[in-house]
Amino acid sequence: MAQNRYKKLMGNTLIFAIGTFSSKVLVFLMLPYYTNILSTGEYGTVDALINVGQLMIPIASVGINNAVIRFGLEKGTDKSSVFSSGLYTILAGFVCLAVVSPILTLFMDFMSGYTIAVLAFVLASSLRTLCVQFALSMGYNKMYAANGIANTFLNVILNILLLPHFRIMGYLLANILADVATGLLMFVLAKEHRYLISPMSRKMDRGLSKRMRKYALPLVPQTVCQWIINMSDRYMIIFFINTQANGLYAAATKIPNILLVVANLFADAWQISAVKESDPKEQVAFFSKVLGAYSSIAFIGSSGLIMISKVVMTFMVGKDFFISWRYIPVLTLGTTFGLLATFLASVYMLRLKSRNSMVTTMICAVVNIVLNCILIPVLGNNFGAFWGAMGAGIATFISYFVLFLIRAFDTQKYLKIQWNIKKTLVSVVILFVQALIMTAEVPFWFVLVPALFVLLAAINAREILLSVNKLLRRG
Incomplete structure (x- = not known):
C-alpha cells in the first residue's frame, strides 16, 4: 500500500509535468516577444x-x-x-x-x-x-x-x-x-x-x-491576502514611482516564476495524494519524506536561478528591461519560502483548517503592506526609482519568510512533520548570502556565487537521493 501511494504520487506528477511543463516553458519563452512589442x-x-x-x-x-x-x-x-x-x-x-x-x-x-x-x-x-x-x-x-x-x-x-x-x-x-x-x-x-x-x-x-x-x-480573504503579498507591490510601485518601474519589476518576476511552474506540477499531484491518504500514522511519514525532497529541490533550484539571473536576462527580455535582472535574487528568495509555506498549507487542506490558512496569510499580508509603504518610498526617494522597486522585492521576501515560519510551527498542532532543522538552516543562510553577493556584484562574484551553489547542492543532494530511494524501494 505504501509503495503504491508513493508511486501514484510520482506517476501523477510525471503526467502533469509532461502535460504542463512544456506549455509553461512556451509562455516563458514568449517574454522576449512581449517586451519587444x-x-x-x-x-x-x-x-x-x-x-x-x-x-x-x-x-x-x-x-x-x-x-x-x-x-x-x-x-x-x-x-x-x-x-x-x-x-x-x-x-x-x-x-x-x-x-x-x-x-x-x-x-x-x-x-x-x-x-x-x-x-x-x-x-x-x-x-x-x-x-x-x-x-x-x-x-x-x-x-x-x-x-x-x-x-x-x-x-x-x-x-x-x-x-x-x-x-x-x-x-x-x-x-x-x-x-x-x-x-x-x-x-x-x-x-x-x-x-x-x-x-x-x-x-x-x-x-x-x-x-x-x-x-x-475563509479561503477568499486568504486568497486576497495572498494576492496582496504577490501583487500589491506592483500597484504600490505604480503609486509611489511609475508604470515604467513596474514594467521592469514585472519582467523580473517571470524568472522566479519558473520555480512556481515546477512546484505547481507537483502540487496538482500532491493535493490528490494528500487528501486520499487516510492513515494518521502514515500521514506523518508521508508528509515528512515528501517535504524532505521537496525542500531540497526548492533550495537547489533557487540557488541555480540566482546564479544565472544576469545571464538569462541578456536573451530573455528587450534591452530596455535588462537592468531588471538585479531584482531576481531577492524575488527568488521570496518565491522559495512561498513554495515551502504553500506545501505546509496542504496540512490545513487535509484537516479542513481553512481558517488557519486564512489567518496566517493575513498576518503575512499585513507585514507585506507595512514594509512596502516604508521601503518603496524610502529607497526610491534616497536612491532612485529603480531601488524603490527593489524595496518591494525585499518586502515580498520578508513577508514570505514570516509566513513560512508561522506555518512551520502552527502545522505541528495538526501533523507532526519531521524537519531536518540543521540542513534547512544552513541552506537558508547559503541562499541568502548568495543572493546578496549576486545583487551587489561584489568582487569575484562570478566565482563566489557558483561556489555557493555547489556547496548548497552538495548539502541537499544526499536528502534527495535518500528520499527518492525510500520512495522507490520501501515507501
Whole structure:
C-alpha cells in the first residue's frame, strides 16, 4: 500500500509535468516577444490589469473552486452537487461583481477603458477553472494536463495574432478567448453536462453545498491576502514611482516564476495524494519524506536561478528591461519560502483548517503592506526609482519568510512533520548570502556565487537521493 501511494504520487506528477511543463516553458519563452512589442509602460499596465483580474476571481467565485477539488476528491460525495454548487456560486458572484464594477475605475485609473475586458477575463477564467478542477477530481488526470497544453498554445497563437494590432487589449482578448475555448473543450470531453442539476432540484445535496461554502469562504480573504503579498507591490510601485518601474519589476518576476511552474506540477499531484491518504500514522511519514525532497529541490533550484539571473536576462527580455535582472535574487528568495509555506498549507487542506490558512496569510499580508509603504518610498526617494522597486522585492521576501515560519510551527498542532532543522538552516543562510553577493556584484562574484551553489547542492543532494530511494524501494 505504501509503495503504491508513493508511486501514484510520482506517476501523477510525471503526467502533469509532461502535460504542463512544456506549455509553461512556451509562455516563458514568449517574454522576449512581449517586451519587444510593448513598451515598459504598456507592459506594466498589462501586468496590472491581469493581476487585478486574478484578484477578482476568488472574490467573485467566493473561492468555490477550492472546494470543488477538495470535496470532489472525497469518496461518497454527490458529484452532481459538487459541480452544480460550484457553477451557480460562480455565476451569482459574477453578477454581484458586474454590478459594482463601475466603482473600480475610481480607485484604479489604469482600468479605464478595460473594465468590460477584465470582467470577461474573470468569468472565463473562473468557469474554465471549475471545469478543469472538477475533471481532475474525477480522475481525468491526462485530460487535465492536455487541457493545460491546449490553453497555453492557443493563448500564444492569439497573442501573436492580436498583440501587434491591439496592444494591451490584444493581450486581454488572447487570455479570454483561450480560456473560453479550452473551458468548453473540457466541459464537453469530460461530459460534465451529466453533473448539471437545477439549484431547486431535490437531488441537490444542500448539506454538502453548505459544507463547501463553509470551507471556501475563509479561503477568499486568504486568497486576497495572498494576492496582496504577490501583487500589491506592483500597484504600490505604480503609486509611489511609475508604470515604467513596474514594467521592469514585472519582467523580473517571470524568472522566479519558473520555480512556481515546477512546484505547481507537483502540487496538482500532491493535493490528490494528500487528501486520499487516510492513515494518521502514515500521514506523518508521508508528509515528512515528501517535504524532505521537496525542500531540497526548492533550495537547489533557487540557488541555480540566482546564479544565472544576469545571464538569462541578456536573451530573455528587450534591452530596455535588462537592468531588471538585479531584482531576481531577492524575488527568488521570496518565491522559495512561498513554495515551502504553500506545501505546509496542504496540512490545513487535509484537516479542513481553512481558517488557519486564512489567518496566517493575513498576518503575512499585513507585514507585506507595512514594509512596502516604508521601503518603496524610502529607497526610491534616497536612491532612485529603480531601488524603490527593489524595496518591494525585499518586502515580498520578508513577508514570505514570516509566513513560512508561522506555518512551520502552527502545522505541528495538526501533523507532526519531521524537519531536518540543521540542513534547512544552513541552506537558508547559503541562499541568502548568495543572493546578496549576486545583487551587489561584489568582487569575484562570478566565482563566489557558483561556489555557493555547489556547496548548497552538495548539502541537499544526499536528502534527495535518500528520499527518492525510500520512495522507490520501501515507501
